[in-house]
Amino acid sequence: MLIAFNKPYGVLCQFTDRSPAPRRTLADFGLPAGVYPAGRLDFDSEGLLLLTDDGALAHRLTDPRHKQPKTYWVQVEGAPGEAQLQRLREGVPLADGPTRPARVRRLAPPALWPREPPVRFRKTVPDAWLELVLREGRNRQVRRMTAAVGLPTLRLVRVAIGPHRLDGLAPGQWRRLDGRAPASA
Template sequence: MLIALNKPYGVLCQFTDRSDPPRPTLAGLGLPPDVYAAGRLDHDSEGLLLLTDDGALAHRLTDPRHKQPKTYWVQVEGEPADAQLDALRRGVVLNDGPTRPATVERIDAPALWPRDPPVRFRKTVPDAWLAITIGEGRNRQVRRMTAAVGLPTLRLVRVAIGEHALGDLAPGQWRVLQR
């Protein structure tokens, strides 16, 4: 079984949390039993998360050797200059080494659901939206990449993994996919 989930902001990509008080987890979203996340999204990121009950499929979806591209819509603080976008396209050096080149383009603000809490708004600081596609998946990679070029991430929504797209799923909704 393969499931596409729109992971809401603030939900952990696991089914249990031992924190006190416990934080929201995937267990509260009514998913079928015996599935687990194939990959991760940070609690402060939103969007497409794939879940499966098939270990071999999970490996194919997450192993960097299979190069599943992941596409994100990223709201950044600041007005991106061509040099900043070019740096992201070439790959940037992070504390754990250089990233692979990324596909990066400016996009109009997408029609998304409201986020709770909302992204901070500052009249004196512009923001912009980028579509960024990467072929690897390090911890908080997109956030670290945009920060490395001077464009801090305000909101991050994953919209596709390989051939699988988020589509019109609302936060917390899921659907079974054909493999």
Template sequence: MARLLLLNKPFGVLSQFTDTRSPSPRPTLSGLGLPAGVYPAGRLDRDSEGLLLLTDDGRTQAHISDPRHKMEKTYWAQVEGDPSEAHLEPLRRGVTLADGPTRPAKVRRIALPALWPRDPPIRVRQTVPDAWLEIVITEGRNRQVRRMTAAVGLPTLRLVRWRIGDWTVDGLAPGEWREA
């Protein structure tokens, strides 16, 4: 039976086990005490936090990460600005990015979620409002949610992947993992 781990990937950690950048490698998954033989099912960029699934089975990895399966991924995005329906509606229809149009997303404004503190914290600006959005997508392009929010004039300040399919990061502190 395939092994599946749920990891709360901390901010600043690469979604891989090695970093070939020199002279100073960046933090990777290898520093989180994960068991041998598992690898990420998809990616989460270095500046994003939250749920990363790891498996030891290629078929499971393909099912989770292949956009043809349209597995929903739920993100909580802290954005700069005060989102209106005029900002959110294009996201719901799909926006055109440099690499083509996105699929329509489910988007709604949410209250400040109960999350762990980010290290380092987000810079707070007294004169610029911010808000939280829940964004659900079924694809996973490079930095897609960040590029989508920027395309409608809402730069992302903090991005947390909360859910993939039925799996959630709820109850895991940054760097913690558990078997699914």
């Protein structure tokens, strides 16, 4: 079974939380029993998360050797210059080593759902949207890459993993991708 889930902002990519002040988890969304995330998406990131009950499929989706492209829409603080975009395209040196080259382009502000809490707005500081496509998945990689080129991330939404896309799923909604009828949520 393969599930596409639109993970809302402020939700952990796990089914339990043992912290003293429990946070929202995947268990809050009526997902089918026996599935687990194929990869991760940070607590403060949103968008496509794939879940499966098939370990081999999870491996194919997440192992960097299989080079599944992951597409992100990133709202950044600042006005990206061509030199900054080129640095992202070539790969950025980070504390844990250089990143692989990324595909990046400017993006018109996408039609997305409102985020709660909303992204801070400052009249004196411009912001912009980028589409960034990676073929690796390090911890907080997109945020670290944009910060390294002087464009701090304000909002991060993953819209695709390989051929799988959000395609109209609202935050907190999920659908099966394997062609079987969906279970009731």
